[in-house]
Amino acid sequence: MAKKKKPDAGGAGGEWIVTYSDMVTLMLCFFVALFNPDDMDPAQLAAMISSLNNIGMGASTGGNTLSLGKSADLGNTIMSLPAQDRGRTLGTALRRATSLFTPEIRSNKVKVTQDERGLVISLASDAFFGPASAVINVEETRDILLRLGTLLESNEVQGRKFRIEGHTDSEDTDPNGPWPSNWELSTARSLAVLHYLTDIGVDENRFQVAGFADTMPISRDDTPEGMAYNRRVDVIILDDGHL
Numbered sequence: 001m002a003k004k005k006k007p008d009a010g011g012a013g014g015e016w017i018v019t020y021s022d023m024v025t026l027m028l029c030f031f032v033a034l035f036n037p038d039d040m041d042p043a044q045l046a047a048m049i050s051s052l053n054n055i056g057m058g059a060s061t062g063g064n065t066l067s068l069g070k071s072a073d074l075g076n077t078i079m080s081l082p083a084q085d086r087g088r089t090l091g092t093a094l095r096r097a098t099s100l101f102t103p104e105i106r107s108n109k110v111k112v113t114q115d116e117r118g119l120v121i122s123l124a125s126d127a128f129f130g131p132a133s134a135v136i137n138v139e140e141t142r143d144i145l146l147r148l149g150t151l152l153e154s155n156e157v158q159g160r161k162f163r164i165e166g167h168t169d170s171e172d173t174d175p176n177g178p179w180p181s182n183w184e185l186s187t188a189r190s191l192a193v194l195h196y197l198t199d200i201g202v203d204e205n206r207f208q209v210a211g212f213a214d215t216m217p218i219s220r221d222d223t224p225e226g227m228a229y230n231r232r233v234d235v236i237i238l239d240d241g242h243l
Contacts, residue, residue, distance in 0.1 A: 093156040093237060094119055100147050110144065111232075117163070118239035121148065125168075125189065125231035132177055134188035136196055145193075148235065149200045157237050163208040165234040166190035169227035170214040187211025193233050 097112045097119065104110035111122040128141050136145075152162060166186030179185040190209045198204040214221065219229035 090114075090119055090157075090160075090237065090239065093151070093154070096154070096156060097121060097151055100151060101144070104144055109141075116239070116241075117236050118160075119157075119237040121151075121235045121237075123193070123233045123235065124228070125233060126228055128233065129189060129192075132174060132179065132185065134179075134185060134192050136192050138196075145196055146200060149197050149202050152197065152202050152206075152235075152237070161206050161208065161238045162202075163210065163234075163236045163238055164190040164193050165216075165236065166211040167216055167230060167232050167234065168214050169230045170217075170221045171227065182213035183211055185211075186213050189233050193235065197235075 094112070094114055098105070101110040101112060101121070105112060109124050109127040111120075111124075113120045113122070123141075123144075128136055130137065138145075151157070166189040168182040168186045170182075173179045173181055173185055179188070187209070188211075190211055194204075194207055194209055198207070214230065217226075217230045218232075219226035221227055221230055
């Protein structure tokens with residue numbers, strides 16, 4: 001009687017890959033569940049996402065190579081790429097600013113965001129100035145401005161430039177008041193913040209100042225709440241592309 005032929009364990013069957021893929025997927029889900037994006041440096045996160053862009057594409061598209069190509073002939077090598085240190089320090093500054101101004105962020109006196117200009121620290125004008133005034137309410141806001149000065153002098157933003165931008169709502173100024181228009185009022189408020197920060201030791205040569213009146217609203221200007229959001233002074237730690 002002929003012996004039964006044993007199945008070839010080393011055959012072309014790929015059943016094992018299914019179990020292996022399930023295990024890898026479960027491990028990935030486990031580590032994703034543990035991952036906290038708030039602790040991730042924005043520059044590192046962007047680099048990680050970029051490195052994963054080609055995963056899952058067909059083999060015909062090729063992968064990333066370390067061999068020299070035409071770009072290297074033009075001088076575009078890895079050594080000529082911009083350093084990521086400045087991007088990392090701005091991400092660190094964002095986390096520090098959020099921590100420094102946590103009470104004021106909760107009370108809407110300060111807002112910390114990041115956009116194409118850089119790191120934006122918005123000071124609510126109603127908390128820092130009286131109506132139609134460019135005189136800072138020092139007694140109420142001194143501690144906030146001192147913390148802001150500490151941030152601007154910190155190692156995280158060393159060598160960076162700053163811009164102070166004043167903004168108003170669309171309500172016309174009082175024709176009998178000190179400001180002919182919102183242009184003058186927004187600029188005067190920017191200058192007031194500049195003078196306070198330089199008086200406490202921040203280098204004046206690192207600043208730019210601008211007044212935008214009501215031309216750059218961040219909220220609808222047809223409600224009291226929206227108008228209050230638009231009345232602000234933005235202190236911006238500039239990104240490299242906005243010097």
